[in-house]
Amino acid sequence: MFYRESGQFKTGYAADQAVFPILQDRWGVLLMLIIGFVGVPLVIDDYWANAVFIPFLAYSLAALGLNILTGYCGQLSLGTGGFLAVGAYSSYKLMTGFPELDMILVLLGAGAITALVGLLFGLPSLRIKGFYLAVATLAAQFFLIWLFYKVPWFYNYNATGQITVPPREALGFLVTTQKADIVVRYLFILSIVTVFAIAAKNMVRGRIGRSWMAIRDMDIAAELIGIRPFATKLSAFAVSSFFIGVAGALIFSVWLGAAESGETFGIIESFLVLFMIIIGGLGSVLGSFLGAAFIVLMPIGVKNVLVDWFGFTAVFAKHVEITTFGVLIIFFLIVEPHGLARLWQIIKEKMRLWPFPH
Amino acid sequence: MLFFLETVISGLLAGVMYSLVALGFVLIFKASGVFNFAQGVLALFAALTLVGLLSGTTPFTHVDNPALAMPAWAAIPATILVMVLIAVLVERFILRHLVNQDQIILFMSMVGLAYVLEGAGDIIWGSDVKVIDLGLPQGAWDWLLDSHGLYIEKIELVAAGVAGALVIVLAIFFQKTRIGRALRAVADDHQAALSVGISLRTIWIIVWSVAGVVALVTGVMWGAKSGIQFSLSLIALKALPVLILGGFESIPGAIVGGLIIGVGEKLAEVYGGEVIVALFGRWIEIDPGIFTATENWFAYVLALVFLLFRPQGLFGEKIIERV
Amino acid sequence: MNVMTKPTITEDHRTIGDVQMEVKNITLRFGGVTAIHNTSFNIRHGEIRAIIGPNGAGKTSMLNVINGFYHPQEGTITFKGEERRDMRPHIAATQGIARTFQNVALFKGMTTLDNIMTGRSLKMKKNIFWQILYEGPAKMEEIENRKFVETIIDFLEIQHIRRMPVGKLPYGLQKRVELGRALAMEPELLLLDEPMAGMNVEEKEDMSRFIIDINEEFGTTIALIEHDMGVVMDLSDRVVVLDHGELIADGTPDEVQKNQDVIDAYLGVAHD
Numbered sequence: 001m002f003y004r005e006s007g008q009f010k011t012g013y014a015a016d017q018a019v020f021p022i023l024q025d026r027w028g029v030l031l032m033l034i035i036g037f038v039g040v041p042l043v044i045d046d047y048w049a050n051a052v053f054i055p056f057l058a059y060s061l062a063a064l065g066l067n068i069l070t071g072y073c074g075q076l077s078l079g080t081g082g083f084l085a086v087g088a089y090s091s092y093k094l095m096t097g098f099p100e101l102d103m104i105l106v107l108l109g110a111g112a113i114t115a116l117v118g119l120l121f122g123l124p125s126l127r128i129k130g131f132y133l134a135v136a137t138l139a140a141q142f143f144l145i146w147l148f149y150k151v152p153w154f155y156n157y158n159a160t161g162q163i164t165v166p167p168r169e170a171l172g173f174l175v176t177t178q179k180a181d182i183v184v185r186y187l188f189i190l191s192i193v194t195v196f197a198i199a200a201k202n203m204v205r206g207r208i209g210r211s212w213m214a215i216r217d218m219d220i221a222a223e224l225i226g227i228r229p230f231a232t233k234l235s236a237f238a239v240s241s242f243f244i245g246v247a248g249a250l251i252f253s254v255w256l257g258a259a260e261s262g263e264t265f266g267i268i269e270s271f272l273v274l275f276m277i278i279i280g281g282l283g284s285v286l287g288s289f290l291g292a293a294f295i296v297l298m299p300i301g302v303k304n305v306l307v308d309w310f311g312f313t314a315v316f317a318k319h320v321e322i323t324t325f326g327v328l329i330i331f332f333l334i335v336e337p338h339g340l341a342r343l344w345q346i347i348k349e350k351m352r353l354w355p356f357p358h
Numbered sequence: 359m360l361f362f363l364e365t366v367i368s369g370l371l372a373g374v375m376y377s378l379v380a381l382g383f384v385l386i387f388k389a390s391g392v393f394n395f396a397q398g399v400l401a402l403f404a405a406l407t408l409v410g411l412l413s414g415t416t417p418f419t420h421v422d423n424p425a426l427a428m429p430a431w432a433a434i435p436a437t438i439l440v441m442v443l444i445a446v447l448v449e450r451f452i453l454r455h456l457v458n459q460d461q462i463i464l465f466m467s468m469v470g471l472a473y474v475l476e477g478a479g480d481i482i483w484g485s486d487v488k489v490i491d492l493g494l495p496q497g498a499w500d501w502l503l504d505s506h507g508l509y510i511e512k513i514e515l516v517a518a519g520v521a522g523a524l525v526i527v528l529a530i531f532f533q534k535t536r537i538g539r540a541l542r543a544v545a546d547d548h549q550a551a552l553s554v555g556i557s558l559r560t561i562w563i564i565v566w567s568v569a570g571v572v573a574l575v576t577g578v579m580w581g582a583k584s585g586i587q588f589s590l591s592l593i594a595l596k597a598l599p600v601l602i603l604g605g606f607e608s609i610p611g612a613i614v615g616g617l618i619i620g621v622g623e624k625l626a627e628v629y630g631g632e633v634i635v636a637l638f639g640r641w642i643e644i645d646p647g648i649f650t651a652t653e654n655w656f657a658y659v660l661a662l663v664f665l666l667f668r669p670q671g672l673f674g675e676k677i678i679e680r681v
Numbered sequence: 682m683n684v685m686t687k688p689t690i691t692e693d694h695r696t697i698g699d700v701q702m703e704v705k706n707i708t709l710r711f712g713g714v715t716a717i718h719n720t721s722f723n724i725r726h727g728e729i730r731a732i733i734g735p736n737g738a739g740k741t742s743m744l745n746v747i748n749g750f751y752h753p754q755e756g757t758i759t760f761k762g763e764e765r766r767d768m769r770p771h772i773a774a775t776q777g778i779a780r781t782f783q784n785v786a787l788f789k790g791m792t793t794l795d796n797i798m799t800g801r802s803l804k805m806k807k808n809i810f811w812q813i814l815y816e817g818p819a820k821m822e823e824i825e826n827r828k829f830v831e832t833i834i835d836f837l838e839i840q841h842i843r844r845m846p847v848g849k850l851p852y853g854l855q856k857r858v859e860l861g862r863a864l865a866m867e868p869e870l871l872l873l874d875e876p877m878a879g880m881n882v883e884e885k886e887d888m889s890r891f892i893i894d895i896n897e898e899f900g901t902t903i904a905l906i907e908h909d910m911g912v913v914m915d916l917s918d919r920v921v922v923l924d925h926g927e928l929i930a931d932g933t934p935d936e937v938q939k940n941q942d943v944i945d946a947y948l949g950v951a952h953d
Contacts (some may be wrong), residue, residue, distance in 0.1 A: 017823060097871065225799060324477075325473050
């Protein structure tokens with residue numbers, strides 16, 4: 001085992017506060033980035049991109065967003081689906097209203113609009129906490145979905161009520177619609193998600209992240225040391241919604257290419273993303289990715305095993321998938337309520353001490 | 359005026375159903391602090407089981423075998439038995455392992471349970487829409503229609519009657535019986551309840567069984583109206599605003615909250631569009647039909663507005679925070 | 682009752698200055714229950730002021746009024762020359778009032794270091810965009826404040842638990858971390874609610890030493906609630922005694938100890 005930190009001395013607080021203070025971790029992350037940016041594009045095909053990598057990345061971003069709100073700031077939200085929809089529909093309006101706009105700006109615009117909507121629905125957090133707040137976010141979910149279904153302006157008055165992505169470029173590369181090269185689409189979403197993950201990591205290790213966690217752990221004490229609870233919660237709502245909005249825009253424009261409010265962004269999505277952060281690990285950036293990977297891969301795995309190996313019908317497989325899903329969630333909650341990220345941490349601890357048991 | 363009355367009455371009757379679901383939530387929340395998101399799916403599962411037994415469906419194959427069909431007097435107790443079994447399993451495999459966990463973890467475990475029950479219901483009983491026939495009366499109540507011109511569905515009246523009776527029974531159960539008092543002791547203080555020798559596990563099994571019975575009644579009443587299918591499980595979502603209005607721990611709150619939501623929703627659906635047009639119509643063009651299909655969110659917004667003025671709910675007490 | 686008004690030099694050569702905080706005619710009620718009734722006293726710059734009294738006397742409620750967590754129905758609070766109807770938590774924090782709690786109110790999910798760093802929140806001004814970038818101004822600010830926090834960690838001798846989540850620490854250490862978080866705010870007035878509750882003799886001695894050092898080295902005014910009378914008499918310059926929400930004595934430890942009302946209150950003599 002080469003996972004040791006002996007011999008690595010920090011000579012200043014800057015080094016001690018680095019994202020990955022341990023050398024092996026830095027190599028590990030670098031390796032993952034090389035695999036992601038160089039390795040995967042060499043072997044990727046349409047199926048793997050559309051079924052695994054692109055959804056994984058888009059959901060990771062959404063999970064990251066929800067984790068900021070729920071995992072770091074302690075505000076339970078069941079409105080993720082609604083906020084994903086805001087991101088998707090605002091990106092659609094931006095793309096069709098301003099055809100010249102670069103996709104990167106479209107995504108940022110969609111994020112900003114979603115952040116505003118998130119702020120609005122975060123207002124009740126001034127007075128209510130816990131499950132009461134969770135129910136308030138459900139109000140956001142249902143209201144937003146209804147709005148996008150009921151007001152034709154949002155889908156440009158087309159007859160189907162669906163939104164369909166037009167071909168758009170980012171920095172001169174076509175990144176949306178089926179005509180876009182799959183590798184370009186993959187690299188585009190990977191780059192966006194990487195940038196946002198770094199931003200998230202920077203926020204959670206600085207003052208603002210500590211304020212969020214302080215509010216989560218004990219809001220009264222936080223208030224008495226000068227952290228304003230309401231402003232802090234609202235900042236978490238805004239940042240979280242920004243992330244989720246960009247994720248929604250990516251799900252619509254880069255992954256699916258078309259969307260319909262209730263179908264694509266229903267309450268189920270809210271729960272899926274919540275599962276991701278719980279299974280991955282509340283209050284962990286890494287956990288958001290692990291959780292998203294698990295939730296994206298699990299149904300594919302169940303389907304492959306049941307349909308391809310055992311020859312069950314697709315309908316039966318679907319039902320088993322739902323049940324398995326529930327069982328796995330309960331199993332995870334019982335075995336490791338702190339999620340996959342904690343499991344990984346424990347493994348690392350063991351490796352540091354290896355071959356000694358303690 | 360008559361139409362208005364009709365709207366209010368049908369709102370009240372729908373409200374009773376909401377109260378019923380909310381009651382299931384409150385029972386479990388009071389006794390175990392668990393936010394039972396699976397109550398709706400529990401209702402679906404109970405109704406599916408009852409229909410399965412009534413029509414003699416063979417589990418897993420979904421083939422009806424009339425020779426095995428049970429009469430209602432046998433099928434109902436059998437279904438209750440199944441609900442008790444579920445209560446035991448829930449305690450054994452979930453609650454027991456999550457005793458001192460955060461509320462959010464418990465809540466998510468209930469969402470997990472909802473998935474399990476949903477999948478299990480489909481696997482065991484099939485996922486097609488089922489009709490339940492317990493001989494409940496259908497159609498309008500003729501006497502009211504003839505004498506007052508009011509159109510009220512019989513089934514809604516029956517549902518309201520049954521729900522009302524159930525509420526009274528539960529109230530007596532909680533106030534007068536030894537077990538009921540023990541349940542309330544647990545709700546007030548887990549430690550204290552343990553120290554006087556009440557087994558927490560027994561309590562949980564009982565309370566989940568009661569919630570199972572409430573779920574059965576809910577499932578049957580709701581199912582009789584609109585068929586037994588997946589959407590039945592979504593009534594759980596309906597109960598949430600009711601809980602906000604009434605408070606998570608108040609039985610009267612669940613009942614009154616349900617009625618308020620039921621009436622508010624119906625009024626909004628019928629008159630909301632007109633009101634919006636009257637208010638804003640002169641500046642922007644609005645389709646008066648805009649307020650249709652609001653039943654998914656209107657109750658939430660109503661509850662939310664209410665919450666901003668009274669965060670502790672209708673019957674809750676103001677909490678003084680201490681440090 | 683001996684109410685000092687002029688700056689004085691104590692026996693141990695500390696300067697006690699003018700009145701820093703004045704609470705006047707405070708009455709606090711919860712529904713029908715009166716927690717504090719018409720109570721007035723002051724706290725002077727640089728002194729160690731003890732608030733004592735039997736259980737339920739309203740001591741913690743008084744601290745809650747002082748830093749704005751409870752809002753009294755009557756009375757005023759004057760801090761640094763500014764008279765207020767009531768204090769607000771955020772104003773109290775920005776004006777330099779810090780606080781520890783009876784039952785340790787740390788952020789359980791965070792490490793010792795992060796907990797103390799939260800005490801620097803008001804000193805850190807870089808906005809969210811700099812924080813997203815991190816490299817640059819936000820990092821410089823972080824390091825600057827980290828240096829300050831490290832001096833507190835050294836002062837309180839808790840270097841070894843810097844990276845440990847506070848939820849797993851023994852109680853005595855948690856109390857110390859909480860003190861560290863309050864100190865990180867560089868307070869002018871430090872409120873300590875039973876800083877030694879649940880500690881053994883050795884830990885109490887350590888904590889007493891920290892309190893004296895904070896007062897002497899940084900000139901921080903300290904108001905503390907404590908049940909250990911030995912500690913109170915040793916540490917404090919002046920003592921306020923509350924009983925059933927009312928002030929029954931105010932003076933030096935010696936005076937208070939001889940006061941008949943105080944003796945009665947502690948022995949539980951019935952009220953008329």
